[in-house]
Structures are given as C-alpha cells and as structure tokens.
Amino acid sequence: MASSKVQIANQALIQLGVDPILTLDDATKPARTMKAIFDPIKEQLLRLHFWNCVTKRYSAAADVDAPVYEFTRQFTLPTDFLLVVSLENKNAQYVVENGKILTNESSPLKFKYIRKTDDMNDLDSMCRHALAMRLAVTTGFRLTGSRAVVSDAMVLYQTAISEARYYDSIETSIQTVEADHFLDAHVGGVDDDLDFTRDFVF
Numbered sequence: 676m677a678s679s680k681v682q683i684a685n686q687a688l689i690q691l692g693v694d695p696i697l698t699l700d701d702a703t704k705p706a707r708t709m710k711a712i713f714d715p716i717k718e719q720l721l722r723l724h725f726w727n728c729v730t731k732r733y734s735a736a737a738d739v740d741a742p743v744y745e746f747t748r749q750f751t752l753p754t755d756f757l758l759v760v761s762l763e764n765k766n767a768q769y770v771v772e773n774g775k776i777l778t779n780e781s782s783p784l785k786f787k788y789i790r791k792t793d794d795m796n797d798l799d800s801m802c803r804h805a806l807a808m809r810l811a812v813t814t815g816f817r818l819t820g821s822r823a824v825v826s827d828a829m830v831l832y833q834t835a836i837s838e839a840r841y842y843d844s845i846e847t848s849i850q851t852v853e854a855d856h857f858l859d860a861h862v863g864g865v866d867d868d869l870d871f872t873r874d875f876v877f
Contacts, residue, residue, distance in 0.1 A: 678795040678803055684709040686807035690828055693818050708814050714793075716813055718757060720806050721789055724840050725760045727847060728799045731790045737782035738775070746770070746777040750784045760787035801839035808832035 685695040688705055696703060699710040721729055735750040742749050752774050759771060762778070763785035769778035776784065795803060808831045815825035 678798070680709075680713055680793075680795055683795060683803055683807045684713060684810060686804070687810035687814065688818075690808065690811045690831065691815050691819055691824055705814075705818055708817055709810065712810065712813055716810055717806055718791060720802075720809055720836075721791070722758045723836070724843065725758075725847075726789060726798075726802060727843055728802060729757075729790050729792055729797055730760055730787055731755075732785070732787050734783045734785045735776070737784070742777050747779045748782060748784075749775040749777045750782070751775055753788070753790075755790040755792075756788050757791055758789040760789060762786045799839075799843070801835070801842055805832065805835040805839040808835045 681696065681698060684699065684705075687709070688695055693705050696706040696709065699706055699713070701707075731753075733753055735752075737748045737750055740749065741747060746769075752771070756774075759769075759776065762769060762780065764780060767778055767780050769776050769780070771777075776786070778784065792798070798806070808828060811828040812825060812832050815821070815828050819825075
C-alpha cells in the first residue's frame with residue numbers, strides 16, 4: 676500500500692488522540708506542527724541505523740584539492756547523503772568533514788551511505804511505524820499537554836524502533852551497534868521538559 680507523509684503524520688496524531696489532518700498545509704495546529712518537524716525528525720531517525728531500505732552505493736572521484744594534512748585525498752559527498760555505512764575497504768581510515776570524506780584511499784572511492792528521501796514508500800513498514808511514533812513523542816506535549824500521553828508514546832516508540840532495527844539487521848550479515856540518544860535520555864519515562872518541539876519554528 677502506498678504511503679505518504681500525511682499518512683505517517685496521521686498515525687502519530689491518532690496515537691495522541693488528535694483528529695487526523697487532510698494535508699500538511701491545513702490551517703490547524705496539528706498540521707502546522709507536523710509540517711515543521713516532519714523532515715528534521717525523519718532525517719534524525721534515518722541516521723540512527725544503517726537502514727537497508729535507504730542504503731545506496733556510490734563511486735566518487737577525488738576532488739582536485741587535497742586536505743591540508745592527515746589525509747591525502749578528499750571526496751565530495753552526494754547531495755542526498757545522511758550517513759556513511761561503510762567504505763569498500765572496510766579497514767580504511769576516514770573522516771567526514773564539511774560535506775567531504777577525507778581518506779588515504781585511491782580514487783574512485785566506493786562506499787555505501789544512508790540517503791535522504793521524500794518518498795515514504797522507500798521506507799519499509801516498520802521504519803515508517805517507528806517514524807510515526809517518534810513524531811508522536813516529539814509533538815505529544817505541544818498538541819495534548821499531557822505527560823501521560825507522551826509517556827505512552829515513548830513506550831511505543833521504544834518498541835517500534837527496537838523491532839524495526841532488529842528485523843532490518845537480520846537482512847544483512849553486517850552487525851552494527853548504534854545509539855539513540857533521544858531514546859536513551861528518556862528510558863524509564865519522560866522528564867520535566869516535555870516540549871520536544873521547542874527548537875522548531877511554526
């Protein structure tokens with residue numbers, strides 16, 4: 676079944692007990708809130724795990740200019756880049772700085788990365804569900820003012836992200852260890868500062 680940003684936003688709103696929206700451009704508080712945070716929260720979620728559904732392979736030619744020191748070559752990252760998964764040479768040393776991969780590897784540099792996407796059908800169903808629950812946690816207090824609602828959403832997010840990571844990871848032989856500081860900071864409940872939307876402009 677085709678999915679969209681509105682469907683994912685509505686999944687979050689229904690979890691919060693808030694009426695669904697028709698579009699992200701609706702002149703309502705829920706729509707304005709979801710529109711403001713959807714893409715930033717989506718990209719945060721995609722950087723939390725080496726999702727197979729948005730992994731892309733890439734070959735980059737070395738830039739003309741070399742790093743000033745430490746590494747011999749630099750490679751410009753693609754415009755849809757979010758996170759390096761791995762270089763073809765798994766033992767290579769590298770660092771990502773200012774839109775470049777700096778390394779001593781020869782050109783072309785082959786690597787895998789997590790890409791941005793605006794097509795929600797690119798995400799598998801469990802990743803979409805985890806995104807919806809993260810949106811619910813992030814917007815819950817702003818839209819409901821209820822600590823209990825946010826706490827319930829956090830529990831569902833914990834389950835959703837754990838299951839999504841697990842089932843995604845069994846589809847690859849590469850084992851990874853990742854952190855979710857958003858989750859770690861609120862394990863066991865939510866703190867007194869519940870408005871996770873405070874840094875967004877509506």
